Amino acid sequence: MVYLKNLTVSVSNKVILDNLNFEFKKNRVYALMGPNGSGKSTLAYTIAGHPSYKADKKSKIIFNKKNITNETADKRAKQGIFLSFQTPMSLSGVTVFQLLRLALSGKKDPLSVKQQIDQLAKRLHIKRELLSRSLNDGASGGEKKKLELLQAVLLDPKLLIFDEIDTGVDVDALKTIAKFLDGFKKGRTIIIITHYNRILKYIKPDKVLVMVGGRIVKEGSYRLAEQVEKQGYEKIKS
Numbered sequence: 001m002v003y004l005k006n007l008t009v010s011v012s013n014k015v016i017l018d019n020l021n022f023e024f025k026k027n028r029v030y031a032l033m034g035p036n037g038s039g040k041s042t043l044a045y046t047i048a049g050h051p052s053y054k055a056d057k058k059s060k061i062i063f064n065k066k067n068i069t070n071e072t073a074d075k076r077a078k079q080g081i082f083l084s085f086q087t088p089m090s091l092s093g094v095t096v097f098q099l100l101r102l103a104l105s106g107k108k109d110p111l112s113v114k115q116q117i118d119q120l121a122k123r124l125h126i127k128r129e130l131l132s133r134s135l136n137d138g139a140s141g142g143e144k145k146k147l148e149l150l151q152a153v154l155l156d157p158k159l160l161i162f163d164e165i166d167t168g169v170d171v172d173a174l175k176t177i178a179k180f181l182d183g184f185k186k187g188r189t190i191i192i193i194t195h196y197n198r199i200l201k202y203i204k205p206d207k208v209l210v211m212v213g214g215r216i217v218k219e220g221s222y223r224l225a226e227q228v229e230k231q232g233y234e235k236i237k238s
């Protein structure tokens with residue numbers, strides 16, 4: 001699904017992703033863990049095509065066998081890459097329906113968009129009232145992440161990256177999100193970025209990756225996440 005080859009990204013002459021090599025496969029959920037500043041968000045931004053994070057000349061990002069290294073974020077999104085930000089932004093005056101109707105114009109008719117939003121809101125336990133408000137306006141951490149998930153489902157991505165999926169999210173919301181994601185992984189790749197193994201109790205990742213200093217330094221099963229929790233990152237690194 002996504003193949004990263006010699007991926008090196010620097011920001012103001014500081015190397016942040018350091019010759020990273022990895023292949024994320026289809027039908028799998030990956031948990032990407034690592035201490036603050038290890039480059040997790042940068043990796044997410046780089047895959048999504050954020051213009052501030054440019055890969056160097058040797059780097060390659062292959063998505064569905066296509067070289068997308070130099071493609072814009074917009075093109076990547078159209079090919080099926082969805083990134084949910086660590087802090088989802090708010091859009092004043094725009095409801096989730098209006099946003100999705102625009103994003104899906106020409107692909108889905110507004111009525112079916114509306115119906116799908118209603119169904120998903122039910123499954124994700126999103127309050128109806130939140131749907132008629134401006135996007136993320138006054139929403140809690142958990143509600144924002146659920147709304148991100150709702151948007152992701154409607155856009156039907158092949159690769160879904162959730163940055164800090166569990167930040168500011170309570171246990172009930174976490175369980176709802178985890179259950180939902182589990183049913184959503186078929187035919188897709190899901191990357192969950194997290195500090196803690198809290199969410200991983202509910203959604204069992206197929207692989208746990210530990211990132212330190214801009215590289216993936218360890219790869220393992222769920223047990224690696226437990227090990228991280230017990231021993232911390234320094235021990236894992238050495």
Ligand SMILES: Nc1ncnc2c1ncn2[C@@H]1O[C@H](COP(=O)(O)OP(=O)(O)O)[C@@H](O)[C@H]1O
Binds near residue numbers: 012016035041043
């Ligand atoms: N736009 C930027 N300008 C300068 N430094 C940045 C920028 N983005 C990220 N960094 C630096 O890159 C490193 C990795 O950051 P980040 O990817 O956000 O880490 P993580 O998500 O793992 O906490 C940090 O040292 C951070 O300060």
Ligand SMILES: [Mg+2]
Binds near residue numbers: 040041042086163
């Ligand atoms: Mg981050």
